[in-house]
Amino acid sequence: MWGTLSKPQTKIVTSSARGRWAVRFRKLSNYLFVLPMMIYLSATMAYPIYVNLDMSLHDLNVRTFRSGDAPYIKFDNYKKLINDPGFRHAAGRSLTFTTISLGFQFLIGFSLALFFNRPFPLNGLLRALLLLAWLMPAVVGGTLFRWMADGDYGVFNYFLQSIGLGRYKDYWLLNPDTALAGTIIANVWVGAPFHMILLYAGLQNIPTTLYEAASIDGAGAIQRFIRITLPMMRPVMLGVLLLGFIYTFKVFELIFVMTGGGPVDATTVLPIHIYRLTFAFFRFGEGAASAIMLLLGLLLLAIGYAQLIHAEEAA
Amino acid sequence: MVAKKWNRRDFLKASAFGAAGFVAASSGLSIAKASHPTKSRTRQAATIQVIDPWAAAPQLADAHDAQIARFMESHPNIVVERSEIPFEEFRQLLIQGALANDIPDVVLIDNPDFHAFAALGVLADLTDAIGSWGQSDLYFSGHWSSTVYKGSNYGVPVFSNCLAWFTNTDMLETAGVAVPTTWDELREAAAALTTEDRFGLSLSATHSEEGTFQWLAFLWSAGSDIPTLNDEGGQAALQLWVDLVSEGYMSQGILGWGQWDAKDEFGNLRAAMNMNGPWVLGSLRDDYPDVNWQVSPIPSDKVTTSILGGENYGISSTSRNVEAAWEYIAWTQEPENYKQFLKDVQQFPSRMDVAEDTYWADDPVLSVFLAQIQQARPRAYGANYLEMSNAIQDAIQAAISGQKSVKEALDDAFAIIEPLLSE
Numbered sequence: 253m254w255g256t257l258s259k260p261q262t263k264i265v266t267s268s269a270r271g272r273w274a275v276r277f278r279k280l281s282n283y284l285f286v287l288p289m290m291i292y293l294s295a296t297m298a299y300p301i302y303v304n305l306d307m308s309l310h311d312l313n314v315r316t317f318r319s320g321d322a323p324y325i326k327f328d329n330y331k332k333l334i335n336d337p338g339f340r341h342a343a344g345r346s347l348t349f350t351t352i353s354l355g356f357q358f359l360i361g362f363s364l365a366l367f368f369n370r371p372f373p374l375n376g377l378l379r380a381l382l383l384l385a386w387l388m389p390a391v392v393g394g395t396l397f398r399w400m401a402d403g404d405y406g407v408f409n410y411f412l413q414s415i416g417l418g419r420y421k422d423y424w425l426l427n428p429d430t431a432l433a434g435t436i437i438a439n440v441w442v443g444a445p446f447h448m449i450l451l452y453a454g455l456q457n458i459p460t461t462l463y464e465a466a467s468i469d470g471a472g473a474i475q476r477f478i479r480i481t482l483p484m485m486r487p488v489m490l491g492v493l494l495l496g497f498i499y500t501f502k503v504f505e506l507i508f509v510m511t512g513g514g515p516v517d518a519t520t521v522l523p524i525h526i527y528r529l530t531f532a533f534f535r536f537g538e539g540a541a542s543a544i545m546l547l548l549g550l551l552l553l554a555i556g557y558a559q560l561i562h563a564e565e566a567a
Numbered sequence: 568m569v570a571k572k573w574n575r576r577d578f579l580k581a582s583a584f585g586a587a588g589f590v591a592a593s594s595g596l597s598i599a600k601a602s603h604p605t606k607s608r609t610r611q612a613a614t615i616q617v618i619d620p621w622a623a624a625p626q627l628a629d630a631h632d633a634q635i636a637r638f639m640e641s642h643p644n645i646v647v648e649r650s651e652i653p654f655e656e657f658r659q660l661l662i663q664g665a666l667a668n669d670i671p672d673v674v675l676i677d678n679p680d681f682h683a684f685a686a687l688g689v690l691a692d693l694t695d696a697i698g699s700w701g702q703s704d705l706y707f708s709g710h711w712s713s714t715v716y717k718g719s720n721y722g723v724p725v726f727s728n729c730l731a732w733f734t735n736t737d738m739l740e741t742a743g744v745a746v747p748t749t750w751d752e753l754r755e756a757a758a759a760l761t762t763e764d765r766f767g768l769s770l771s772a773t774h775s776e777e778g779t780f781q782w783l784a785f786l787w788s789a790g791s792d793i794p795t796l797n798d799e800g801g802q803a804a805l806q807l808w809v810d811l812v813s814e815g816y817m818s819q820g821i822l823g824w825g826q827w828d829a830k831d832e833f834g835n836l837r838a839a840m841n842m843n844g845p846w847v848l849g850s851l852r853d854d855y856p857d858v859n860w861q862v863s864p865i866p867s868d869k870v871t872t873s874i875l876g877g878e879n880y881g882i883s884s885t886s887r888n889v890e891a892a893w894e895y896i897a898w899t900q901e902p903e904n905y906k907q908f909l910k911d912v913q914q915f916p917s918r919m920d921v922a923e924d925t926y927w928a929d930d931p932v933l934s935v936f937l938a939q940i941q942q943a944r945p946r947a948y949g950a951n952y953l954e955m956s957n958a959i960q961d962a963i964q965a966a967i968s969g970q971k972s973v974k975e976a977l978d979d980a981f982a983i984i985e986p987l988l989s990e
Contacts, residue, residue, distance in 0.1 A: 314683065314686045314687055314950045314951075315686065315950075317665070317687045317688060318665065318687060318688030318689065318884070319688060398823075402820070402823075403818065403819055403820050404818055404820050404837070423819045423820060423822070423823075425823065426819055426820065426822040426823050426968065427819075427968060428965075428968050428970050511774070511823075512773070512774045512775060513774060514773075514774030514822070514960070514964055515774065515822050515964040515965075515968050515970075516774075516961050516964045516965045516968065516970060517961060528957065531658060531659045531662065532658075532953050532954070532957060533951075533953060533954040533957070534662075534683065534687065534950075534953075
């Protein structure tokens, strides 16, 4: 209807040869605007990923490192990894670490966001202070927790002792049963404020008129939360969970500083396993293959998320 | 003399070049293997770059600068530029540099890593140069063997060190215990020296090369070795550590301590005995001046031995100044120059002729280390050593934390190590 009206007009403009070129140029010049970004992305993203992919398909190790004749072995590196108990163990550790970390980070972050969503004195200052944990370099945070959980000098043990639970003292990060939990606690401490800040922003965007209207209709606090807050926050929550999952799955420094992946392999998550494969064992091909698998896993997640958002917007 | 710290930008640059180099390498574009030592047209312009892992060790770095200054004074035709990176990042940066064909001419590599880097093709084959130099017989065979990979010679030792046994003289006297010389005496001494507020001894069993380094001294002493890791001797060596922890003579904290942490336990009077290397001597004297200690050989089981540490010089396979680089290395090995440098860095000679010097032989502490170095063995297990070491760390940690029995832990480690030995 509207389109049919405007069509004849464009035809008039493009009737002359000169006009046709003008349009073509304008279309081309549009791409010109995208060009810098394309160059940047291909240099910093596409190219390294391509190189990594190429490495993962070759038998690149100590012997073939410099000779340049690493044989093309198709997906053998991937097959080897899937059958490698070390890789499977690391993938399992990563999943455990990520899901538990994320669960607590999200719950604590959401609670804090709800808390700060009400006006009270010093609200802004306290929020900023909480964010400090997230701003702190992972090496600092990791070292801090490492000493707090120390078996001989740590403040956790001191605390247990002082409340009469001295018999439960432990070398928290050196005990295979508790080390992963220790790194999770540290990671929750680091990550929860990040969740809080994003969720808080989402809460601020919910129009207060909705709550006012609901109150007038007689909705209680719980009903307002379930019927207004949760549905309105859905896209934000999904985004935060996705980002949180990706961030947590990639955590390396924090764990490396706290336990170095040990004791034994209790905290050997995928990024640590990849680091070892590449820089300690010089199994470059396998290291590249596991990096690609990590990337693919996270990419699938991101695509799923995009689909979900798309479906939601269409509805 | 130009000391340059590798900062983040250099690191990123190296990684970027590394990525670029990789495409060339893996897509079959031929990269010249080892550039042949080019005949230097003019001897004036030779500049060689030296890189060491001593960014966090000012004493070593200063001594290295001083050595380079002395060299340049007597060799006006060669300019030596030194750069440094932290020990922990050294391996990683060297690999990235190798991918970018951009490694400094002379590299100082930790001796257990040396075989792996030779295998990676990062180092130039110096067999001919060293052959015509003709001084290889003057070195302790243990350390020299770490410079030889598959029959080819890739370098020269920088210096040697090894582990010895530190004991707190006052604590031993009060408890009426003599310095242990056998494992049985070690068990008894550890028990007698353990009190409410201190442990009998401290070690490092952390999940890194340091943990393996310390335990191998015990493995070898029990008459075993990595290729027979899970035999009786191997089990006895691991059982000893497990017992010392489970009986409360050694803190379970050793699973997290590096050798410097273990030294601090000893200095802070939290442990009566400690196994460590000469690198802690300065700190023990300066940071804990009131502690009264002495050094003895490591208590032994069947074989009296110690484990060898130290660095080796190598020349990068892409160096365009192999001749000048070799000239520099050969100069550092001349006895007078070598002695001066070793005194500055507080390390030990790898050469027999220099080892006879009274500086080491007459000192009550240094002479103990010197005697141990002559019995010490290197970690010369080929290119896959680091992966074997990782399996051993897993075994030590699993057994001490009670996750596996000693036998089970060693069997599992051996299953990983066995195929690596033949590769």
